[in-house]
Amino acid sequence: MLSKINRRLIGGQSAVNTDKAPIESKTTSEHILEFIKSNNKVTSSQLADFTELSQRRIREILSILIADEVIVKVGEYRYTHYEMKK
Numbered sequence: 001m002l003s004k005i006n007r008r009l010i011g012g013q014s015a016v017n018t019d020k021a022p023i024e025s026k027t028t029s030e031h032i033l034e035f036i037k038s039n040n041k042v043t044s045s046q047l048a049d050f051t052e053l054s055q056r057r058i059r060e061i062l063s064i065l066i067a068d069e070v071i072v073k074v075g076e077y078r079y080t081h082y083e084m085k086k
Contacts, residue, residue: 028053029061033084036071041081 028051035050036042044062048055062082065071071082 029065032058032061032065033070036082036084041074041083043081047082 031051032047035047039046044055044058047053047058047062051058053061062071062073066073066082069085072085074081074083
């Protein structure tokens with residue numbers, strides 16, 4: 001499953017605009033998933049601090065993980081957090 005996600009993040013077509021350089025490493029999504037698993041629920045701001053990526057880039061990656069049904073988005077606006085799909 002992660003290899004499919006990483007292909008989408010690195011070079012495949014995705015619904016997310018990727019004008020920036022491809023994802024910094026193919027393990028970034030794995031680091032994000034491990035962080036979510038260890039903390040149960042996280043915000044994009046917490047992930048940006050953890051990965052040292054911009055919050056915008058984190059949201060792009062999270063959108064792909066949501067589309068691939070690996071994680072779920074809970075809440076809206078400033079109350080949004082992300083959890084592993086059950």
